[in-house]
Amino acid sequence: MMPWSVAQKLIHSHLVSGEMTPGEEIGIHIDQTLTQDATGTMVMLELEALGLDRVKTEVSVQYVDHNLIQADYKNPDDHLFLLSACQRFGVWYSRPGNGVSHPCHQENFGKPGKTLLGSDSHTPAAGALGMLAIGAGGIEVALAMAGEPFFTRMPEIWGVELTGALPEWVSAKDIILEMLRRHGVAGGLGRIVEYYGSGLGTLSAMDRHVIANMGAELGATTTVFPSDPEVRRFLRAWKRENDWVELTADPGAGYDLHDEIDLSSLEPLIAMPSSPGNVRPVREVAGQPIYQAYVGSSANPGFRDFAVSATMVRGRRVHDRVSFDVNPTSRAQLETLVRDGHVADLIHAGARLHQAGCNGCIGMGQAPATHELSLRTVPRNFPGRSGTREDKVCLVSPETATASALTGVITDPRTLGIPYLRIADPDDPIVNREAFLAPLAPEAALRVALRKGPNIVSLPPSESLPDSLEVPVLLKVADDISTDEIMPAGNRVLPFRSNIPKIAEFSFEGVDPSYVARAKQVPGHIIVGGDNYGQGSSREHAALGPRFLGLRAVFAKSFARIHSQNLINFGVLPLTFGDAADYDDIQMGDVLRLIDLHRSLVMGNELIAENVTRSRSYRVHHSMSSRQVDAVLRGGLVNRVKEATGHST
Template sequence: MTKQTKNQPRNVATKLIESHLVAGKLKAGEEIGLKIDQTLTQDATGTLVMLELEAMGLDQARTELSAQYVDHNLLQTDHRNPDDHLFLRSACEKFGIWFSPAGSGVSHPVHMERFGKPGKTLLGSDSHTCAAGSLGMLAMGAGGLSVATAICGEPFYLNMPRVMGVKLTGRLPEWVSAKDVILEMLRRHGVKGGAGKIIEYYGPGLKGLSAMDRHVIANMGQEMGHTATVFPADDAVREFLGQQQREDDFQRLEADPGATYDLHDEIDLSKLEPLIALPSSPGKVFPVREVAGEPIYQAYIGSSANPGLRDFAVPAMMVKGRQVHEGVSFDINPTSRQVLENLVELGHLTDLLNAGARLHQTGCNGCIGMGQAPATNQISLRTVPRNFAGRSGTSEDKVCLCSPETATASALTGVITDPRDLEMDYPVFDEHSTFYVQDRNIRPPAQHPELSVVEKGPNISTLPTFDGLPDSLEAPVLLKVGDDISTDDILPAGSEILPFRSNIPVISEFTYTRLDSTYPERAKQHQDSGSLIVGGENYGQGSSREHAALAPRYLGVRVVIAKSYSRIHWQNLCSFGVLPLRFVAPESYDSIEQNDDLALPGLVEALKSGDKIVAENARTGERHELTHDLSERQIRMIIAGGLLNMMRQEMAA
């Protein structure tokens, strides 16, 4: 990032960072520490966060506001999920945290409705926390342990990103919406194009994008591997907060005239067309017309990636008086109770149901494989943020990402359809005159937390403890994987696995089973002596779930060697004492095979001194030079065996 002088015009990202900087300097790649104003946790990751707060001995949250949402694990097929909901509610009472119960909605739009404030920082144990950048916030996803330390009042540490300015001009044409903007960014830059960057949107094109349109774009910035997406807090944000009866929370935050950026791009919105991401990557983007005509099984409206009232109202207006194709499951997932109440009030829900829609409960649901799985090898068009293979709950799925307009047009015809080819007028939805309802179900922090008792069901286990990094390691490469391995590949989501989120010994049984069903048993044989994983580019993309680092560590993984890492997973590995190393020469990756034994002598001393780290392959005799991007703080953390161990050591000193 370009160093800013006192009088130099500043962009929005720089203003947000400078106003919260507590450690480090504004130099790209250097570790900085930021004060965190708000935190967000959800039930798939929040149970571990609450256990971590308990282990840290927290009395009350030390942020301006912390909120816990129940939105992922809503299926109550046995005691595990409801038990954990009770645990989360009682822990929130104990620690002074807002609690949003099941049925209130997906965390990101609900947080935007109720709590988001321009100029604030937000850290969430969900990778799509970045959606709040739509309000002029610096909002970032992180592992649960990082969020837990922020709740305790500690800074959040990250490497200083560069700021990429994206100038928007023109206005979106009919049948093109905000989802097509972020799909265009993914088409241009791919799933790694945002690495090490904050993406800031500016320009005259912003005038045609509402705050919820911006939410769509900010949410899926995570699929580019970014640090955060930032929009200015301008009149669109003021209007949104006014609709939410929170006018007093508005403060204008815009880039100074003449502000510069480290990197640049420009999109003329008027030239965009409907786009679609094909299986199985958000970066595999094509114009809808290039793939039109393929039969579909499912059209799915909703999720944190398209959560606004217009994202449901426009489909309702499209299908009013019509019937969806008899072979299509038209799934409607309201994203907040407020949105659902408005759909009822405005009559749109009736229009959707009359057209043949299936209404599901308010929450994440099928987006993370919690129901609504498509049939085998059948195309599902979804307005969700991710289409990683198997994430839907069906192993042989064909999930495509698209706008609500494209999904609805295809539901009507039964085949992938460019909505511009429908014989109907574009339905214009006037969100300015909508009737909004304040959600009264969200529970504020308890007035007498000292009387609260944390309720733990039988599925909740204590956090495992780990030893520090050994000075030398001789261990097998139990798994070698390719590029763009996601956290869904490492530790899958879904209705079978996520209920074990607070039981690490059990959930570890599913580690890497999507790629290699034998991995957990093989890893257990080296649980005490240690093992390694070798990966390609962008290792650990996707979800922020720290289970994808914690479960491998529980099974004995001490070192991961990859070509490059996704930011959040890289941080999570450090937090649990797993050493993330990189190949100095990328061709070294090619000469290492699964089950090779690697010797890494003098690890601890090399990390402390900055000396070279070398891995010797017992099979070939080759020596591979390795490097890392760790700060001194992270080195101490890994040597100690993880963040909790380091904090305990520092408190005892």
């Protein structure tokens, strides 16, 4: 047998259908699922719609880490609904304040060799432990919880060899920023990134988490690391050494693509506004005044990320102009930081300490001032994601964020003039699992009623796809439109995540405020997009909202993986231009016609779209499997499953 990579071993051991040939559809068995409260309410409503009695996974965990601001009843009501749904369906419940799903899952539930599907695009962070962890839309996670396989196109395996060791003032964040500097936000589309090489021995499990988490910003399907002695050390520290198994690439394993990073050659990097791919050396932009420095989030969640900041500010004071926000990422990490004195150092230096959760990363508080630079260790800096529409968010390491907080300007930490202290994650963290509520016994679970507040609305019905469409182009957007721009995050919008009619009102708000009103005036419409349409968050609301308003198809140069699947899952056609130049020809207001859709979709992957307004035609393509075509024709995946099982609600 040919020598295999870690990714190939993980896929092969869970393959239930298809061939491991890049581009072919495969189905894989899912061992674990992860949901959070910005997406989990929809997952639980979908489980209800599917008529599920109890989840069939080994472990499913519901986290409450996004919608923590309790400005009114909506978020607390949803948390009570999620608790009742966990009790009803046999799911672990992580109480508010336990922390961010991704580091909490790595600390408490992640297991090498297992698969994890999460309704959060940063689920691949668990690849740090040697898992195959993939982000997906909520309905696909719900189906995995019901015991169904997860279907995706077999990715290419992209091997990245790490050699050398990081120099002083350079950390794991700079490694993934270097990948983004080289390859951009679409460089990982259709690929699994697998890291290997002698440099791995210098990176902790949480360092690997940083890199795997932000592989999502490359557009990668997931990121994989081996399960080696460092992973064993991490699990031993968190009192789970029995969960460790060794999982490494075979000697001589080949990769579809290859890259190499000499860690010793790296320097502090920064992603300038407003894209994770807009990466430059910190030294090139040093000196620009900042308003905010922010440490935390799922992209830098480890003990050392906070401890290094605390060590840097000890005996010093944050600049008077700077809001220095510290966002612990798990209750257990916070307890450990308190025990070791780091929280006192941060607070005394002028830091603002916030509760454990996603918070500012998803626009839930700590929004920066208008047009002022905010240096953050978060994974994304899409326009407006912070909660400030005219934000200027930069992505940096904890070292760069803290150095800049002290000086008040973007600062290369190497120039700060203070000694560098290497800090490792402790072997004795405070392990706190008491606030994770275990699933009820099956008999007790069946007696639990779902607790729905007034803001929780059942999924709206979705009609099947007609055989012909003749609808206007209601919106035309540029390259790299993100799901944050399609459906904004933040404490004003996300509380309506379980109320599709209401959340739909915010669709494309920052792109074209007239979109919603215009969509309500026509029976259906098309959106035209550029390259990498729908990058970013996995939230299916970015498909559900426009679909509720009548979206029937998106014509784009290319699609981000998760959003393309979400469109299909809710009955929207994702079509790519045969000739990218046709994007320039179509204008807003043009009426496009698609005829004989049912036969065309089933028989092949090419369709002809007529521009009725301009008397022109375009060749467009779809890359859907026969299973996905069937779902679109029926109006979405929920309809397909319900019709297949004979269940109705």
